Amino acid sequence: MRPVPTWKWATLALVVLAVAAAGVPSIRPAGAQGGGTLVVGLDQEPPTLDPHASPSAVTYQIIASVTENLLYRGPDGKLVPWLAESWTVARDGRSVTFKLRRDVKFHDGTPFNADAVKFNFDRIVDPKFKAGGSRAALGSYAGSKVLDEFTLQVLFETPYSPFLNSVASGVLSLVSPKAVRESGDAVHTRPVGTGPFMMKDYVAKDHATMVRFPGYARKAPWSDRTGPARLETVVWKFIPEPGTRVTTLESGETQGIYLVPAQSLPRLEKDPGFRVEKLPWPGVPRIWLLNVTKPPLDDVRVRRAVNFAVDKDAFLATVYRGTGLKAFAPLTAVMLDDPALRQAYPFDPEKAKALLGEAGWAPGADGIRAKAGQRLEIVLNAIEYGGGADPTAQLIQSSLRDVGIDVKIKAQARPPWYEDNYRCATHGPVMFLRSIDPDGLWSLFHSSQVGANFNWSCVKNAKLDGLLADGRREADPAKRRAIYLAAEKLALDEALTVPLVDELAVWAFRAPVQGVKYNFNAYPVLSDATIRR
């Protein structure tokens, strides 16, 4: 055999190199880190930055100081003016009139006025537009009337009280009509707002950059000073792997990260070089929705027994370790807190056993209770994430075994998990929901939402439906609170769910990063943030 001539090898190598060079476009290096640049690592990339199209929280984490709303809601939950100077709710609850600020321009110079706001809301309900969370936030929106250049009346088919809270939430933040009309798809990566920061560039799967808007001459509602943001630039890096994310914070590659994994939390909390900030999420806590239509959970005594039997402290001690608080009700404590809710179901296995006995389930030979030859079995629907089922499912399993209930975990991929929930096929899933208004309970419990939205308890209860409808109509905050408190008490009394853990939004920053503030949604607003040298 003849050796292969050198020129053949050389030619082959050249061809490989040429093909490679042709296929590889030049890639820009990541932006240099100047003095005024804050780099924050997020756990995921947003599907879009268009506030009206996104179904995802990560969008609003990024744009919370880019696009602004008519009203603002801080961590105390109070509504204050933002782009609107004042607002009036009509007596019949079917319209809200906003007086707008006159000194606002979008980042592209487009004037901010009643026409611009109308354009934004009409865009969301346009059947040709695929809205994210924004569509539900507008409820029974019937259109907007421009009364004069800076006065807008927003109309509804039926009274829709959650609107005031929605209008202060990122989903109804406002973008430049001109930019939407003229830039086409660019709104997905560079929404043009009015806030202290403006989006500069977006590199898919890598980072998004926003820079200070020099023309910002107002006082942001979370700030006590007037004028543009202090930081020059904020870079949001997408770092899905939690271990890598923490390492970038420790090495200084990022100065802040979101979603600190529980196992790294003690280390960061002990180290004076870092500061951990934990914020309660508004909405529905991590919760087990009990399917009330499927035996044995069609018996309220069994459902109550399950509530007494689940050891929530074990969840906090093993899985959450400082990233969550005990949950008591279908809404998180920051939404609605009341001693009556907290006392509903203390951990009491003896009471659970007594209730099960009362329901006719007698202890069996293998430790599992039985009735008329039937074992007490419950199928918990869980998402298989690749590394096994949700750890909360296993904790539920071991808690309930102690009182004689055999929990089977149906661990499966997300699509069939959803399908089982819509069909009420299992004894219910563990889930959570972000919502800024107690009206979030509507999608969880209203009878119209079985098979359609998140009513995976499959409950149809006329009294509960009535309360949820009242909550949508009632404009007075105190009366609304009473209505939703009654709804929560009813849900607890009927034991429609097992509230497990109020999860916290956990951020960590290097110590020199100061002045990060958060809105009610637990999203950071950054115009006062600085990096101390």
Place this chain on the structure above:
Amino acid sequence: MLTYVGRRILAVVPVLFGVTLAVFSMLFLVPGDPVKIMLAEFVTTPDQIAQMRAQLHLDEPVIEQYGRFVANALRGDLGVSIRSRRPVAAEIAENIGSTGLLALASMMVAIGLGVPLGLLAALGRNSWLDVAAMVVALLGVAMPSFWLGFLLIFVFSLHLGWLPATGGGDLPHLVMPAVALGMIAAAIIARLTRSSMLEVLGQDYVRTARAKGLGGASVIVRHALRNALIPVVTVFGLQFGNLLAGAVIVETVFSRPGLGRLIVGGILAKDFPLVQGTVLFVAAAYVLINVVVDVAYAYVDPRIRIG
């Protein structure tokens, strides 16, 4: 040579047909209504669900759907991503550069590390050098790339601070992912080079070259190594597929943009068109690269096309 190339290209057609069929059936193999699953994250009206079904042509007979899928794919139209609402082809184009660069760099690591290791092991057969080189190769095969990735980040980013842990782009961002990804291929190539080299060193023509009085280095490089590397070319092609699969993990660990993360993101977001389009593209790329490798193989070793 031309006939051989033609034959190889013709043989690709049924393979690609099978690939399109497999990718297309994905939508029907997942339990449940695909449209409801895809839109589960969004608040939707029945109208929007119907609109989506029409947009994806799910209301047509399956055969027609498949025909449309293949015809569109041939024209380079892979559909529109549900999550980002951009054409899948554009998403792929945006990410291919980064993954291509990573694959190339890790292949360079694989060859640059694997060939010398294998060569050293073969020349010092049964010596401590051989044992050491093969232990390194064994470690390379045994270490999962995500673990090696974390180890590299731990040492070079956190403790030494030499290299950035995340991001795409220039050389410093490329080094650790390329090593993490190329290590397994390097180990396989090292073992292959060793055995292939040992075989060639026993051949008559090597003995003849030595008998002619050629020096040791010249015999090894010009006569032995050049022929010993021929099987390595084939492995190169096969390993390329593994590199694409490994990119899914390595790109996630190092937060690098690329096709791997595109696919993972698509799967998590239940974005069927994106997953279908990207998987089809990667499968086709894999098939074509293997054709190129086969042709290159025939080019350097004439016995292939004769046989």
